[in-house]
Amino acid sequence: MNLRTVNVTRYIQPLREGGSLPALAEADDGFKYVVKFRGSGHGSKALISELLGGVVARKLKLKIPELVFIQLDEAFGLRQADEEIQDLLRASRGLNLGLHFLSGALPFDPVTTQPDAQISSRIVWMDSFLTNVDRTVKNTNMLMWHKELWLIDHGSTLYFHHNRNNWENASVNLFQYVKEHVLLPFTTENELIAADEYGKQILTDNVLHELTNLIPDEWTDWREDNETADDIREVYFQFLSNRLKHSDIFLNEALNARKVLI
Numbered sequence: 001m002n003l004r005t006v007n008v009t010r011y012i013q014p015l016r017e018g019g020s021l022p023a024l025a026e027a028d029d030g031f032k033y034v035v036k037f038r039g040s041g042h043g044s045k046a047l048i049s050e051l052l053g054g055v056v057a058r059k060l061k062l063k064i065p066e067l068v069f070i071q072l073d074e075a076f077g078l079r080q081a082d083e084e085i086q087d088l089l090r091a092s093r094g095l096n097l098g099l100h101f102l103s104g105a106l107p108f109d110p111v112t113t114q115p116d117a118q119i120s121s122r123i124v125w126m127d128s129f130l131t132n133v134d135r136t137v138k139n140t141n142m143l144m145w146h147k148e149l150w151l152i153d154h155g156s157t158l159y160f161h162h163n164r165n166n167w168e169n170a171s172v173n174l175f176q177y178v179k180e181h182v183l184l185p186f187t188t189e190n191e192l193i194a195a196d197e198y199g200k201q202i203l204t205d206n207v208l209h210e211l212t213n214l215i216p217d218e219w220t221d222w223r224e225d226n227e228t229a230d231d232i233r234e235v236y237f238q239f240l241s242n243r244l245k246h247s248d249i250f251l252n253e254a255l256n257a258r259k260v261l262i
Contacts, residue, residue: 001058006027008027008028009025021040021084021088022037023037024101034101037092037096038094044220044222047219051097052158055067056130056203060126062122064152069096094218095218099152113149120184121194122191125254126199127178128250131157131158136182141153171242173249174250176253178257185261189258199247205241211240215229
């Protein structure tokens with residue numbers, strides 16, 4: 001799996017829905033992207049979460065806008081009038097991450113749209129696997145585009161990396177936040193079990209190595225002095241691999257959470 005790299009040519013507008021201040025921008029390939037900046041919020045760790053969450057979704061055949069690496073040069077954004085945006089762009093020079101902009105897409109509304117049980121169960125399973133705390137009724141992080149459900153914004157996944165010394169314990173946690181998942185009511189027991197079997201079949205160790213190897217060296221700038229970029233990538237691989245080997249833990253938590261809803 002490879003991601004294209006594009007260069008930002010025009011900053012269009014900030015997207016102020018979240019605290020990280022992403023932006024709509026145009027790149028030198030002529031397309032528009034929602035850009036996630038390394039200089040905001042949790043910095044490069046949030047971009048790693050976005051990257052790994054997105055490519056795992058792609059491997060599981062879930063709908064997600066194309067992910068691209070976005071290069072931001074030193075001169076870009078210097079004429080921005082907003083000082084907050086200027087500071088953000090200055091801190092984000094280099095490699096960032098973008099998602100193809102889905103023009104005309106609307107936020108997913110669980111009241112008016114009811115996705116089928118298979119898709120719902122696969123997304124709930126994936127978010128439990130990735131420990132995604134941000135797919136709730138208040139903030140679904142999903143869009144409807146051409147009558148299909150698309151996933152966006154995985155910056156809140158893999159939160160173990162904010163306390164990496166405990167990654168082994170984090171890899172086998174229950175993920176109790178699943179009870180707040182917006183799609184949990186649309187799942188079924190059989191489809192959740194099938195999603196677990198499907199996920200384990202697709203996400204082999206070879207595939208997980210392929211995905212974690214996508215993490216750019218410059219996004220590991222928070223590593224400790226004695227660590228290399230490969231060391232950081234290996235921690236992500238080990239976390240995901242170990243979590244998958246113990247998927248029955250978070251699968252059972254999802255099944256139990258679902259029973260409470262019935």
